[in-house]
Amino acid sequence: MATKKQVKPKQEKYIYAFQNKKAEGKGSMKDILGGKGAGLAEMTNIGVPVPPGFTIITDVCNYYYLHSKKLPTGFEDQFKQSISKLEKASGKKFGDDKNPLLVSVRSGAKISMPGMMDTILNLGLNDITVEALAKKSNNPRFAYDSYRRFIMMFSDVVLGIDKSEFEEHLHKLKEQKKIKYDYEVSYIDLKDLIEKYKKIVKAKTGKEFPQNILKQLEMARDAVFTSWSNPRAITYRSINKIPDSLGTAVNVQAMVFGNMGEDCATGVGFTRNPSTGKKEFYGEYLINAQGEDVVAGVRTPQPILHLKKDMPKVFKQLVEVTSLLEKHYKDMQDFEFTIENNVLYMLQTRSGKRSIRAGIKIAVDMVKEKLITTNEALMRIDADQINQLLHPVIDPKAKLEIIAKGLPASPGAGTGKAVFDPDEAVSLSEAGEKVVLVRDETSPDDINGMNVAQGILTARGGMTSHAAVVARGMGKCAVVGCEDIKINIVKKQFTVENYTIKDGDFITLDGNTGNVILGKADTIMPEIEGEFKTFMKWADSVASLKVRANADVPRDAKVACSFGAEGIGLCRTEHMFFDPQRLPYMQEMILADTIDERKVALNKLLPFQTEDFYGLFKAMKGYPVTIRTLDPPLHEFLPKTNEAAKELSSIIGVPFEKIMKKSQDLHELNPMLGHRGCRLGITYPEITEMQVRAIMTAACKLYKKDKIKVIPEIMIPLVGNIKEFINQKQVAINVIKDVLKENKVKLDYKIGTMIEVPRAALTADEIATEAEFFSFGTNDLTQMGMGFSRDDAGKFIKIYLNKKILDNDPFQTLDQNGIGKLVAMGVLLGRETKKNLKIGICGEHGGDPESVKFCHRIGLTYVSCSPYRVPVAKLAAAQAVIEAKKQ
């Protein structure tokens, strides 16, 4: 149990020792021992061989600050006793000329603040002990270099002398001797250097470099306390909301050396394979070496299994100890060890980083091994990373020439010829070429090109720009908002720094990192392993929030089903109108002068829509399908260029001038806040009528032909006012009655609304009197609630993230403090009117784990996300349940 915090610590105990397989503290005492100190105590107690040492508790640090850098009464005695005990445990002595004790002095707060505070290694070296170390290691160069480094480190951290003062001398020496690397400096020269260093100390401080080891230790201890309030630590705490009052502990621990002879070694390892998750001992070591030698790559380390031959006894102990650690911490461990004169010391252990694939295998295996529960397994995986399992990725071994970096909008990897025109993308693709579509930004006109591309690269737009949303929906990799690239659409090329990428040059996009890579890069397609299936089954059994998918076409619906979607939460009907076969009819409808003309055009679209919905319903096998009536402003469907307008004119026989005039009339300054959503259906009820007719006719056909009953959910977009909803509901009901009568079929249906205009959330109690379900459109709600156009906000959101004004891109992760308040209000008000109102969310946030958890907490019925994020949302939904239970 953690002790209660007090400014004045108890008189009894300021220092907790860990040695001889017995520690005075334990793992749960992070409050006073800090994270590192508690960890060392824990390891010692479970029998892991850890170099002996002691921890000065955090309260001493607090006392030190509150009492003008004085220490509490009785501390000095305990400190001295602790040193004696440490000398005894290590069998070494401070200042001894044969077997001197060297220690590390490290900070360690309750919450880890990596790199923010100071550390001193090899404390205990002076003019006498350095000779002993040289003799004992039989390596004078190592000993003198350690002393040299210690003087520099101690001077920097404790005495406040800038490192550069010392490094300049080393630099000069190397120039003089014409050598390149530090390790080439001879021990003779190092001895000279040490003398120079000591002179610097004298000159700067007026005192000799302290030869008294106890003095060294006291000074180092106080320096660690002081480093708690160095500017970078204060800033770090302020950013990470760590209270200043926590204070830091100080850990004093015996140094051990793996380079004292052939019975010494050092190494690192994992208890399981961090890449595949396979249960196998994994790591590397070097005989007679220091830890940094393993990392530096000067000597080639040996695979850890060879240690069995080199030091069979120690190897056996290592396997036992690391197994113990894994069992104790119930997770795969990443460990460091040193063998000093045939004695094994564990220097560090922590949960090992692993690939998502390994993570899932390990979690599932550990459940089988009864090490953890399924709930614990589910909490081990970062839901967001699951996504990586569903897209091809760049081979991590590949060498890459990265030429630019944008936003990683849609994961996976894509390689192909750069093309700058969607039509060219289509024709090249038809000729069997792989292409990457490069655009300033994409629009619905580009859909065909995007559809055939391996990846999409845009110079503008954010994480929820058109390109990003469509790409994620298609499960296609995309890098967007890559502002460094300058596209010249006329020359069909883009430049970035010194590179010029021309039409047809190969590039590769990495949608996981946002990297744009020159040429082809190797990709791999991760397979969904057996463990993944097991894992997702567990998630499903825990989650209460349902997960649906956003899908517009049967192909997407099938993908969604295969990933376990329990329905379609959003079918955007407008995407169906961009098909080249249908677009002219849509355009004819828009260009109509009278209702009758409009109806003629709509009648041409009716059979297409009916077939679309029939296909969608059939693919979903009776699962609910929510279909949104027409949403985007009509001008999006009209040709953008003179050429396209002329072509359209020749197809549908409407004069070119009239097309241009209509485009001009429909032009809007802020289309996002313009004539779209239900505003269209209210202005032109015949559009809603056609769509509802198609939906219900398809449902009737499915019932009559396939004997499947679907409950179509008709969703009215952009409602802000109950009267808008009533208007469209009435239009729909009239058509539905007709269709059911014509088909002589009885079918249930629901008519509900998007809640995406802030006013809808504010008046959800009113709207719920008429609506049969709500679906939060958090994209638009975020746009309007924050006043961020998702097409334009990319630029300043970047700045806001840099300046820490925003913690996340609000289009990626729901802004729970602001927009979330609107959502929660909408749920509360809606359910005030209708207790069991079905409420979902169909914005991009439906696939973001943090947002999914929020949706669970406020009681939504389901989330809907792009098909490729269905497993992500499912895991997040399960984790939300487990987190709620914990509280």
Next chain:
Amino acid sequence: MATKKQVKPKQEKYIYAFQNKKAEGKGSMKDILGGKGAGLAEMTNIGVPVPPGFTIITDVCNYYYLHSKKLPTGFEDQFKQSISKLEKASGKKFGDDKNPLLVSVRSGAKISMPGMMDTILNLGLNDITVEALAKKSNNPRFAYDSYRRFIMMFSDVVLGIDKSEFEEHLHKLKEQKKIKYDYEVSYIDLKDLIEKYKKIVKAKTGKEFPQNILKQLEMARDAVFTSWSNPRAITYRSINKIPDSLGTAVNVQAMVFGNMGEDCATGVGFTRNPSTGKKEFYGEYLINAQGEDVVAGVRTPQPILHLKKDMPKVFKQLVEVTSLLEKHYKDMQDFEFTIENNVLYMLQTRSGKRSIRAGIKIAVDMVKEKLITTNEALMRIDADQINQLLHPVIDPKAKLEIIAKGLPASPGAGTGKAVFDPDEAVSLSEAGEKVVLVRDETSPDDINGMNVAQGILTARGGMTSHAAVVARGMGKCAVVGCEDIKINIVKKQFTVENYTIKDGDFITLDGNTGNVILGKADTIMPEIEGEFKTFMKWADSVASLKVRANADVPRDAKVACSFGAEGIGLCRTEHMFFDPQRLPYMQEMILADTIDERKVALNKLLPFQTEDFYGLFKAMKGYPVTIRTLDPPLHEFLPKTNEAAKELSSIIGVPFEKIMKKSQDLHELNPMLGHRGCRLGITYPEITEMQVRAIMTAACKLYKKDKIKVIPEIMIPLVGNIKEFINQKQVAINVIKDVLKENKVKLDYKIGTMIEVPRAALTADEIATEAEFFSFGTNDLTQMGMGFSRDDAGKFIKIYLNKKILDNDPFQTLDQNGIGKLVAMGVLLGRETKKNLKIGICGEHGGDPESVKFCHRIGLTYVSCSPYRVPVAKLAAAQAVIEAKKQ
């Protein structure tokens, strides 16, 4: 006191008589007598000569509906008794062949439903009484025509025979006789017609037209009950939220005739002059005539004062009676009277309609006459109409050729030559011409042209489009969103229907009606009379909500002061940058590549801004001035055309291509939700620094030079997140400290924020921890909260108003149910953090009376509106206090 409603009326009393200066009911019994019945009772009781009659109470109507059109027990007796009493009181008898009683039968609900239910006049005529009437009036044509009309009206209302059946016969007759007007038909022909009418009734109903008068009366009574539930009455009640359960009363009243001889007359009048408000007897009459003769203009009526000579005794009585009515109702009355054989009857009295000018004079006079209190006077005036007193208006007497109608965006009238280009407007105006600027829509580029124009006409945009807002701010008339006109910018002309208005043709705009008038129309400039001042003083003494003005330049500030503004609630600094002298520096700043370049350009703007603010502070004489830092997106300042870009290039030496490139880079799809507001100041802190420096330097100068201390209020726009505000506040404070130090002056200042992004209202508690004041920007809040772009929504708002989806244009009148909820939430949360937080509103709604009242109710400190609406807001603020007291 109103009696309690019961479905089954009390047995005792179903009918209330009014006759012989004594009524059984009284004015407060509207619940059972209906509005008309209660009014007749009230008039009778106070001694006004009203034709005698009786009222059947509303409960009878309800009983009638609930009991299959049966009447309550005991009703029949009361009905017959009431008829006898009426015969006695009138000295006439139903069916009498000498002196027959004729009556009107009218509906009358508690709440007036004009024209919705049925009325029958001249009931009591039959084949016998018509002869008596002919004899008595010595006017057989009148008698037979009355009978003919009665048959038609009765058949239509009671028997359900369409009027057209009868009118066809009249029509044929007139064709036969080759006459044009009804009154030319002879009484012989009318007698024939009556026979034909009776045959129609026989043919349609199988029965004779009822000759029994009692039968006629019973049938008419039931028809009035029935008309309570005719479709148009039901719709009217549903729209106006009048409960169906109210029921209607039925009023039976003796007819009187002003055309029975030379001792008869009829007339209309007002107790005061409805145009000027002067206390003078005002009206017209005709001897020996019917009421409709006065209105029809066949004979020229006499001024009412002549009646003194014609009928001195009756005239005296009329003056006495109408004075009595005015005193009783405490308001100027509009009355109708008839004199039958020297006996005066008042047929109708009601509060008279009056011009706003007359309204104020009457209200002030009546306070002086101790007829009403000042509070009652304040409630008499429609605050919105006060505006009319401050702008020139079309002479109401002028004959106008109206060619189109748009939205009345800014009141007043403007006549001038139509011009289609702002620069041409300027040059023509400099040459002494008056111009009206005609544009598809205006942008900040047009400011100079708008400034010199007499009025602004746009084809697009709503009540808060750029043209509308700027015009109202300038107090200049504007008609916007006039979609009927088709502007051809190349030919410099517009067409509307058959008219083509070319460059230089004179047109006149009526900003009060939205009319576009061909040619010059006479206008008048109403003077602010003495009573207006008195009236506004009363308003000021009652109101607690302060009223400030939105003003950007000293000229507007002076106007605001003259109208009583108590400070500036919004100074938009960007308007200052559009001045041709400054714009190039602004553009240079935008085109800068580095901070240093940007600072050089900003330094050129600094002296201009400093002088602007100095002038503004000086004009406001120490009143608080709220200055908003830069708000619009930067692309608004860049040239829109190639020519303008080339010109700019030559002025500031930046290559043309760079200017075009920058324009392209800054282009946004939804600028309203883009890089603007504090997002600019956060990206380019040096802009905020320059503006704050200008504000504080100006304040220091005012103090040092003019000894006036101003408290500048620096307002950060578009804040949605406390961190944005903290960022800009810090930037501002740093500069303020410097400026005060440099000037060696101590000055108070406030730093606050706009609440215009929905998220700001949702997190107002957080924002209030740092902000020193709030100002609700309800224009943007409405845009984002409802998802309506004010530049684009004009089109569908029109449709929404037509379809009754919206009751008001939300940019004109605050949407209290939705956006108002956000505002109220912002106030509540803000004051949770800071109890006395100063909170204002500076959207267009600050000048709308209903919105002002809402602001009072939710506890705002002040509203800020365009200078010309300051008196409107002040009156509304006073009315809000009085309304709150009443409740």
